[in-house]
Amino acid sequence: MRVTVTVNDQDYIRDVEPRLLLVHLLRDELGLTGTHWGCDTSNCGACTVWLDRVPVKSCTVLAVMASGSSVRTVEGLERRGGELDQLQVSFALCHGLQCGFCTPGMLMTARWLLDRLPDPSDVEIREAISGQTCRCTGYENIVRSIRHAAESERAAG
Amino acid sequence: MTAALTPGTSGRRPDPFAGHASPMGHGNMVRKEDARFLRGRGRFVDDIRLPGMLHGAVLRSPYAHARILSIDTGGAESHPKVRAVITGADLERRGMAWIPTLSHDVAAVLATDKVRYQGQEVAFVVAEDRYAARDALSLIEVEYEPLEPVIDAHRALAPDAPVIRDEIPGRTDNHIFDWEAGDAAATEAAFAAAEHVSSCEMLYPRVHPAPLETCGIVADLDPVSGRLVVYATAQAPHAHRALYSGIIGIPENRIRIISPDIGGGFGNKVAIYPGYLCAVIATSITGAPVKWTEDRSENLMSTSFARDFHMRGEIAATRDGRIQGLRVQVLADHGAFNGTSQPSKFPAGFFHIFTGSYSVPAAHCTVRGVYTNKAPGGVAYACSFRITEASYLVERLVDVLAFDLGLDAAEVRRRNLLRPEQFPYRCATGWEYDSGDYPRAFELALEMAGYDELRREQARGRRTRAETGEGTVMGIGLSFFTEAVGAGPRKDMDIGGFGMADAAELRVHPTGSAELRLSCMSQGQGHETTFAQIVSEELGISPDDIEVIEGDTDRTPFGLGTYGSRSTPVSGAAAVMAARKVRERARLVAAAMLEVSADDLVWDKGRFHVRGDRAAGVGIGEIALAAHSGLELPEGVEGQLDATCVYNPPNLTFPFGAYLCVVDVDPGTGQVTVRRFVAVDDCGVRINPAIVEGQVHGGLADGIGMALMEVMAFDTDGNHLGASFMDYLLPTSMECPSWELGKTVTPSPHHPIGAKGIGESATVGSPAAVVNAVLDAIGVRHADMPLTPAHVWSAIQGRPLRTDLAIG
Incomplete structure (x- = not known):
């Protein structure tokens, strides 16, 4: 399935399996490895990112569910010019x-x-x-x- | 440290780290490693992607004990994305189905004859992506004949118990070893003469270190050069290289182990797991790099567990609570293979330090190890080679003694704590404690907590509850622990035959910056910062200018790695001694530069000057440049400023501490709330106090976890009942109080800077304080961990539970 997603203000289009988890889209397809994976069961929160400005555990969100949405990850915390949050x-x-x-x-x-x-x-x-x-x-x-x-x-x- | 954290910062705004410049030498500073972690730019094993990389997945046994009748891999092999399927039979042909453990046993890599625990590795699939590899697992058909499992360690030696290791010729039972320490006769005499004896059966349940990052590997064998590069979650990269070499037959010079950033270890990442070896074999079969990352259930079900000690402790004392003797029998559940990673001469680790912090004239312990149908392991979770179990035992026994004699638990400890003049102290089981002032730490903890007022509050609360029948009950728990870390003297201690020394190589560059190469491996402890500070203190080079390199066998000297709180005691000492060698050579170079005798030079904060003339001097940077220059040096003085040290510790170091926990328990629900936790730690000299405190914080949370919620229990079929974070509960921010820390500083007399190590202290010392507090609150003599609400409620009703088994 086609996923159109904005991550840290950058647009991405990818063809992915419907079952692909958002955490794996971010890490394996987009190379944004700052988001970590720790448990599979929504308990540990290592995979927490923003989906449309709300924190979600990206191990329990399908990548296709993020289509049309904006995602913010730790890589998007720094402001332009490298200014730290x-x-x-x-x-x-x-x-x-x-x-x-x-x-x-x-x-x-x-x-x-x-x-x-x-x-x-x-x-x-x-x-x-x-x-x-x-x-x-x-x-x-x-x-x-x-x-x-x-x-x-x-x-x- | 501001430079590294703010690259690319525009000059228009104020520096967020202004006023936080790194100090020279010891002291608080912003950690050097934080710059990458805060930006999500750490590099963990699963972050690594190599061109053409394949993905592995492990098929695991659903049974705790079953004979394998057949394995059909045809379905998996015909999956379009599968590149290889490996079974035990394939490994058997290579002579690799079984490998030696570090504890005089062998362990299966992939099962051939039987599976011996739920979650054991049966087959390995290699596919083009991680999802396909998982899919293919379901296409492998394994026919099992279920066998009766041995789940209860107390049943393991029953005459009719099934024999788990029947592949060993002649084996007819599940007995692994018997081991003892101390003087049995003297202890017997002490008990015979004692005015009072208290005894208690207690279990330190099977728990798991559960680092947030699971274990994983990327194995990459270059088919042309034959060189194997392994990226792995390895706390001991050099030991791993030696073991891989021995197992797969590639010489060490053609193996490179890279341990990138590690997302917590706690002993979970010491061992070599079957998945790692399968990935290594898979890269040799496929000619492509192979990644394997276990999932959380795999981590909890199959990798190094911790504890599982069933203990019967006895304490002999006078009627006023003065300890005369200690005796303990342990039944140690080692799972299906004896695969503990510990000094090879100590099958029960350092458990025989169970006399703890007290003056105990006579002591004796026996430890019996048995096989069960559970995963192998045993020495992990910040346990300091089973001092965790020892400390829990004695601290629980002292409280039981106080309970039986009707004495105050603090007063009983006060009457028995070692006195400063007894150091160095040789305990009844042979350890020589290097230094300590125990009463000072103990009284400080009581004072910080306001112990007497807490007891008064408790008495008032009990009166109120007796009158009204309402309200929570408050409990106060104490624990005083002694650690033994920094293993260890190589004549006494080896792992897998390798003496437990560690090395440091220090290179000072021409312009005075430096790099330090170490054999240990950080898993979050902040080595890049602490070790830079150690060298900074010795040489007067800013820690910002000292690069610490570890976790790469191509770039670092041999050594045994990081576990058992040994980095600062062993590698830290190696770094100091290397720096001092550099300083002595710098003295000779400075003498040549200043044209004076080396004996006339005085070292002062990074600079040599002529005695009596401060102005006539040269700094370490100038000396470094001169050492690399054409300056004529005295005969016998090599150029440059490099040095190496292999540090063989003369003894272990003995950190200690006094902990006090206050809990409130709702007797109606059994719910425990930790109200306060006071921790006074003495780890000798503190290099970076903030890092030390952070280590303590983490260990205290471990104590809350183990005491109140963490356990890996099994049902009678051997099903693992804690195989995800939904069932294996970890403490969150809501269960942890705001920790109240105090300190005393008693330097180690034999460590070159007096540091003792801190990594595991709080994990060792805290569980007993929490348990003692809960039992104090509910007035129960003993109940095992974890004290979940259901268990606390049951204990209040007079029916404490067995927490390792779910019967029925």
């Missing part, structure tokens, strides 16, 4: 990542959260990332990173 800066400053495997998914969910809720409480941050597993950080520094990004963005106006 504040969340990327904050994750680095607060040691919010270790092996880096869950990080792209965490960043996408966190960006969605802060776009909707510029001043989240720690409980709201924890709820937002509760569908995503990290095996390295015990979540503490991820929560700190997201809080730091929120504070930095508010300070910058």
